[in-house]
Amino acid sequence: MKLYNYFRSSASFRVRIALALKGLDYEYASVDLVKDGGQQFAAGFKAMNPAALVPVLDDAGTLLTQSLAIIEYLDETRPQPPLLPQDAVGRARVRAIALAIACEIHPLNNLKVLVYLTRTLGVSEEQRNAWYCHWVETGLQTVEAMLASNPLTGACCHGDTPTLADICLVPQIFNAQRFKARLDHVPTVMRIHQHCLTLPAFAKSVPALQPGAE
DSSP states (O other): OEEEEOTTOHHHHHHHHHHHHHTOOOEEEEOOSSGGGOGGGSHHHHHHOTTOOSOEEEETTEEEESHHHHHHHHHHHSOSSOSSOSSHHHHHHHHHHHHHHHTTTGGGGSHHHHHIIIIISOOOHHHHHHHHHHHHHHHHHHHHHHHHTOTTBOSSSSBTSOOHHHHHHHHHHHHHHHTTOOOTTOHHHHHHHHHHTTSHHHHTTSGGGSTTOO
């Protein structure tokens, strides 16, 4: 198994956590999204993923893209420990939290969006950062409401065992902290984030410990 990823990519971070939770060994292949004009645009990589996005998981020659699809594939093919609850209602709740992050927050603040804002639309760095913080702060406020008001929330987003929701939440907080976004308004989110980082699978997957980290 080989994972093409970038140490700072939150989508890559998600898959690293999932692989670690499953106890799966893999070869780390770094695709630097900044150097050389972005190594994700190289012909060899685009042949694997025409979208020029990380991560890409090569599982014995089967190429998989999109972090949530990869994680659910891993959960179906290596079912222990499960990353989704056993009941339909629980699975729907976990997916809703994960998608609130992966579909509502992350796409607005992805690298290609930030580059477009500055290089094409000519916004200043200050304006770009304000854009980033607005969407991450309001998006996490929604996640906070989903978590704080629900009795199914435990040490983790859903009960006391990490799920797909936690796998999405932790990388998003790392990005928010890098851009100095406000986080004091989401205490439940931060409590869960801090708890997850005490778990080995999350702790070993953080950007600073990956090859190529700056």
